[in-house]
Amino acid sequence: MTNLAVKLPGLSLKNPVMPASGCFGFGREYSKFYDLGKLGAVIIKAATGSELFGNPTPRVAETPSGMLNAIGLQNPGVEKIIEHELPFLSQCEIPVIANVAGSIIDEYEMVAKAFNQTDMVNALELNISCPNVKQGGMQFGTDPKMAAMVTERVKRVSNLPVYVKLSPNVTDIKKMAKAVEAAGADGISMINTLTGMQIDLKSRKPLLANQTGGLSGPAIKPVAIRMIDEVKQHVSIPIIGMGGISSAEDVLEFLLAGADAVAVGTANFQNPLICPEIIEELPGVLHRFGFDSVADAVGKGGSHAHV
Amino acid sequence: MTNLAVKLPGLSLKNPVMPASGCFGFGREYSKFYDLGKLGAVIIKAATGSELFGNPTPRVAETPSGMLNAIGLQNPGVEKIIEHELPFLSQCEIPVIANVAGSIIDEYEMVAKAFNQTDMVNALELNISCPNVKQGGMQFGTDPKMAAMVTERVKRVSNLPVYVKLSPNVTDIKKMAKAVEAAGADGISMINTLTGMQIDLKSRKPLLANQTGGLSGPAIKPVAIRMIDEVKQHVSIPIIGMGGISSAEDVLEFLLAGADAVAVGTANFQNPLICPEIIEELPGVLHRFGFDSVADAVGKGGSHAHV
Amino acid sequence: MIKKEMVRVESSSLVARDTVKMVLENEYISRLAVPGQFLHVEAAGHTLRRPISIADADREIGTVTIIFRVTGSGTKQLASCQPGMTLTVLGPNGNGFPFMQAGSRVLLIGGGIGVPPLYYLGRSLAVKPCTVKAILGFQSAADVFYEKEFREFAGTVIVTNDGSFGEKGLVTDVIEQAGSFDYYYTCGPTPMLQAVTRKLKRKPGFVSMEEYMGCGVGACFACAIPARDGGYKKICKDGPVFPAEEVRL
Amino acid sequence: MIKKEMVRVESSSLVARDTVKMVLENEYISRLAVPGQFLHVEAAGHTLRRPISIADADREIGTVTIIFRVTGSGTKQLASCQPGMTLTVLGPNGNGFPFMQAGSRVLLIGGGIGVPPLYYLGRSLAVKPCTVKAILGFQSAADVFYEKEFREFAGTVIVTNDGSFGEKGLVTDVIEQAGSFDYYYTCGPTPMLQAVTRKLKRKPGFVSMEEYMGCGVGACFACAIPARDGGYKKICKDGPVFPAEEVRL
Numbered sequence A, B: 001m002t003n004l005a006v007k008l009p010g011l012s013l014k015n016p017v018m019p020a021s022g023c024f025g026f027g028r029e030y031s032k033f034y035d036l037g038k039l040g041a042v043i044i045k046a047a048t049g050s051e052l053f054g055n056p057t058p059r060v061a062e063t064p065s066g067m068l069n070a071i072g073l074q075n076p077g078v079e080k081i082i083e084h085e086l087p088f089l090s091q092c093e094i095p096v097i098a099n100v101a102g103s104i105i106d107e108y109e110m111v112a113k114a115f116n117q118t119d120m121v122n123a124l125e126l127n128i129s130c131p132n133v134k135q136g137g138m139q140f141g142t143d144p145k146m147a148a149m150v151t152e153r154v155k156r157v158s159n160l161p162v163y164v165k166l167s168p169n170v171t172d173i174k175k176m177a178k179a180v181e182a183a184g185a186d187g188i189s190m191i192n193t194l195t196g197m198q199i200d201l202k203s204r205k206p207l208l209a210n211q212t213g214g215l216s217g218p219a220i221k222p223v224a225i226r227m228i229d230e231v232k233q234h235v236s237i238p239i240i241g242m243g244g245i246s247s248a249e250d251v252l253e254f255l256l257a258g259a260d261a262v263a264v265g266t267a268n269f270q271n272p273l274i275c276p277e278i279i280e281e282l283p284g285v286l287h288r289f290g291f292d293s294v295a296d297a298v299g300k301g302g303s304h305a306h307v
Numbered sequence C, D: 001m002i003k004k005e006m007v008r009v010e011s012s013s014l015v016a017r018d019t020v021k022m023v024l025e026n027e028y029i030s031r032l033a034v035p036g037q038f039l040h041v042e043a044a045g046h047t048l049r050r051p052i053s054i055a056d057a058d059r060e061i062g063t064v065t066i067i068f069r070v071t072g073s074g075t076k077q078l079a080s081c082q083p084g085m086t087l088t089v090l091g092p093n094g095n096g097f098p099f100m101q102a103g104s105r106v107l108l109i110g111g112g113i114g115v116p117p118l119y120y121l122g123r124s125l126a127v128k129p130c131t132v133k134a135i136l137g138f139q140s141a142a143d144v145f146y147e148k149e150f151r152e153f154a155g156t157v158i159v160t161n162d163g164s165f166g167e168k169g170l171v172t173d174v175i176e177q178a179g180s181f182d183y184y185y186t187c188g189p190t191p192m193l194q195a196v197t198r199k200l201k202r203k204p205g206f207v208s209m210e211e212y213m214g215c216g217v218g219a220c221f222a223c224a225i226p227a228r229d230g231g232y233k234k235i236c237k238d239g240p241v242f243p244a245e246e247v248r249l
């Protein structure tokens, strides 16, 4: 039997596959397609201190092998999420990772505190890398000092393990990773979206009302793999890898690069059953390439494995 | 008649379309497919001070809507290029842009000087952004001070207009652009490739012998458009845009974003006739979207056109 | 309930310029489909699915019909699908048009590719029976489709922007001609919806809306639009049909 | 001269496990193709073309044959092309095997998907006439193809790694059986080429090489490999066939 289980700070995953934040809402919609209990975990949509209505539409655009989004962190606010959304997920008996966002550090703290007080969340994912909001987000995600500061402050108010989600829109991803590790992060999530733009030829305007958006999907997979490989060599905390995953083979590629678990985002839109399908195929794929377990494969194929 | 002509420092282009550096060699091979005289210009493969043999193979890998390459700047060296390659291009009566690379500033200077002494080159493109060589390249392309220094030094020894080719692997592309403009650059080329990696599941190693490579092709187009839009708002020198162009519609999107001319790279591999095909279709596409000339469209659709 | 279903293309034909009618075999969807709902259709080689309204459904033989205009690369790819090929769709998605009680007089106002869902709706209302009238607007004669089909159950006025077929003008120019009615249902481009709802603001009506979509099932917030009450609505899940007074156009 | 040509798939059939033989109609390429050259074949939906050797050509009826193994998504896509469909190829690319004078005795040594170009070569040499012998290596019985075809013009020995067909072992294990010859031609996986050229280092021979390609026409330096003389060779343009002593394997 191929062992799919993964142990990460605060998380006992029966398999390494979870839907990525923002691509799965709070789970309700996809629970109509399959039993969420099959998932390794769920990462929920970003929560902010109070309700956010997000950007004007259009908020998504299609690109070659990918898409742009500029949702703008729309969410009901942390209190309503705890009240109306988490109880549903709790029934599913899978670990829940709450994605935390804010425009100032106090807001991150406040949201983290709120999640910390429930027993319905197993870990936090700090979204310091959302390119689609005017304030916060990105600026924390591109400056190592700011990133470290948010991490530290959130760690201080929270007993939950903290995974910091890194932005790929930086010159030196290692620096970001090392800064958040030093600040106490329990793990790293990577990558968030690359900032991109599409211009509509007819209207002669950026297609997205927000003008720029985050590029996700298979198009960015090589960037994700490269960055995970790079970061893996410089930190010792675990990595949740994401960026363009749409098959069990992709999952293995992320594990080889150094991811300890993975998240699937954009691919849910094309195939709502993608997560359980990948989970079902993963043992066969691991076996085909000579691995007995997920743990076996982690980090076995990155550049550090050979240099 | 739709006017396709573009005037840029040192370059009178009859149309805005040229093959991108490294994707067209020195023109010979593609001259067997069509008359190079149809092109707006040609950007030749990077030249270094002496012959470079490049990286071990495999040097290319396919990715979703794109490819990775790690050629490693293989080229015969500037002297041999001037002697054996440029005379052929001179016959074609199109502007030639020489891509200049090096591992130290002296080498850039030396190569620029050599090209400057011929009358077969119309402009230089400084490749400060090649991710595939251990020294130089990237390090100049990610630090605004270094980029400015190379630009300044090359400008000092060369009468030819200098286009600086920017790397997208940076946190703040504006800063890079402003730094090279201040240092005297006559124009900007953007974007070079995004650094990426692909891992071969069977061998459990990065597929490229060089481990990482540069991501190009349609996958990166949204990043290119976003960066051009961003830079356009902060510099007043012209931009040669590139990154994933494979149709006349794509060319128009780049013009709208703020590019004054464009280069086509990866698409040549799929369709060796892509450049003349695009040139032929461009008037129709411009017309369909309400433009009488290329100049008319430049910068008409970026975010700055509306904010 | 939305499912991911395989459908077999039974037939595909051009009903107007760049406008394709495709009949898809799928028992489950044909059985559940309600007028106003849509399918989220796979376009091979594309990251995102395309939302296309259900233009008709036949439970007996287990088919649903879609009618779409080839506007970009996804619908072009779809249009190239030959009979016999299979594709996956998510569906039926969203909430359809609410039916009013038998005996009501309803007016359908459709523009361009907003016409298809009104066909299934009108046909269904007519058998209740309701009295159905239709105003259908198109760019020009080459774009007109389903006139005959609508006439089978509804007094139908066709308008074209250039007057090359039917009346010349916009749908709002001929609303008076339709006489009195109790409810209206409208679907079409946003400017048309704005004009219609403004003109008919004292009448109860329902609008079917469009927005760029990610998931199509309510999970990604791509299609969220402000609601009149200050909250928001997801077009894919709460809509695409809304009471005219509930949304800001 | 290499051109970009449309080809029509005339037939497509499985000749061994995961191994597809495809006959392509194109007058120009059939007329110019020389054994050892390759086509750079479009795989729909893929950025890069796939290099596939010309396995045969028929000038009379204007066809070229390719034989390829389905290894990844590009060849899978190619394998799905039905007769009647068209694709574009660049070709004929590269330099083929040089022919030796009539009367020579030649040995062909092929491994797996390195076998196809040797078929066209052997058939062409046999009519010069040359005396042709062939050693063909495969993984196992299910992978063997073209045995009968080779026997039509060459004394042929088949070896399989697992002995499930012909002799058990590697091609180098049976070279002695082939008796004496003047030249050898070999194509197959790199380890095989290394073993063969080492074993036959005193014999004049020609190897056909593989490398990941970008442009396929000599412009991008993707396929450049070091040459023995200290320079380099582009496999796509200077090769894929090289005199054995010229390249470092």
Ligand SMILES: Cc1cc2nc3c(=O)[nH]c(=O)nc-3n(C[C@H](O)[C@H](O)[C@H](O)COP(=O)(O)OP(=O)(O)OC[C@H]3O[C@@H](n4cnc5c(N)ncnc54)[C@H](O)[C@@H]3O)c2cc1C
Pocket: A061, A062, C038, C048, C049, C050, C051, C052, C053, C054, C067, C068, C069, C070, C071, C072, C073, C074, C075, C076, C113, C116, C117, C209, C210, C211, C212, C213, C240
């Ligand atoms: C609920 C709903 C029902 C619809 N019903 C129909 C119908 O019955 N017949 C019909 O012809 N069209 C219908 N449309 C519009 C149809 O979805 C678009 O024309 C189609 O998605 C365009 O795809 P494309 O690849 O041709 O264009 P592209 O412009 O290449 O598409 C690029 C991206 O933008 C999206 N997009 C482009 N235009 C629209 C649009 N108007 N609305 C939503 N997304 C868009 C595409 O889905 C895709 O993600 C409907 C839209 C919605 C939201």
Ligand SMILES: Cc1cc2nc3c(=O)[nH]c(=O)nc-3n(C[C@H](O)[C@H](O)[C@H](O)COP(=O)(O)OP(=O)(O)OC[C@H]3O[C@@H](n4cnc5c(N)ncnc54)[C@H](O)[C@@H]3O)c2cc1C
Pocket: B061, B062, D038, D048, D049, D050, D051, D052, D053, D054, D067, D068, D069, D070, D071, D072, D073, D074, D075, D076, D113, D116, D117, D209, D210, D211, D212, D213, D240
């Ligand atoms: C000159 C030449 C002649 C060839 N002739 C034949 C032939 O007659 N029959 C046959 O079955 N195969 C032949 N090959 C190998 C064939 O090109 C590859 O098997 C094929 O490209 C794999 O594509 P894929 O999409 O199935 O695999 P993938 O692994 O999905 O391909 C990914 C990328 O890697 C490249 N690639 C993968 N394997 C190889 C390889 N071995 N050589 C070069 N590029 C590769 C692909 O072209 C593509 O760009 C030849 C290769 C060369 C260079």
Ligand SMILES: Cc1cc2nc3c(=O)[nH]c(=O)nc-3n(C[C@H](O)[C@H](O)[C@H](O)COP(=O)(O)O)c2cc1C
Pocket: A020, A021, A022, A023, A045, A046, A069, A071, A073, A099, A127, A130, A165, A191, A192, A193, A215, A216, A217, A218, A220, A242, A243, A244, A245, A263, A264, A265, A266, A267, C214, C220
């Ligand atoms: C529509 C959409 C919404 C997203 N919202 C969030 C979010 O709220 N918080 C976050 O950290 N990441 C968000 N992301 C980023 C994803 O979680 C993921 O990091 C990224 O999309 C790359 O993975 P993918 O290529 O599998 O989609 C969002 C992505 C998409 C496409």
Ligand SMILES: Cc1cc2nc3c(=O)[nH]c(=O)nc-3n(C[C@H](O)[C@H](O)[C@H](O)COP(=O)(O)O)c2cc1C
Pocket: B020, B021, B022, B023, B045, B046, B069, B071, B073, B099, B127, B130, B165, B191, B192, B193, B215, B216, B217, B218, B220, B242, B243, B244, B245, B263, B264, B265, B266, B267, D214, D220
């Ligand atoms: C195989 C290959 C080789 C390249 N070599 C060079 C080079 O020598 N110098 C350079 O400045 N850019 C080089 N580039 C980058 C291209 O010029 C171009 O900036 C990039 O590929 C994006 O454009 P595209 O998506 O159209 O390919 C190379 C790209 C490829 C794919």
Ligand code: FES
Pocket: C212, C213, C214, C215, C216, C217, C218, C219, C220, C221, C222, C223, C224, C234, C235, C236, C237
């Ligand atoms: S499209 Fe995802 S919520 Fe509507």
Ligand code: FES
Pocket: D212, D213, D214, D215, D216, D217, D218, D219, D220, D221, D222, D223, D224, D234, D235, D236, D237
């Ligand atoms: S593949 Fe481009 S030079 Fe050979």
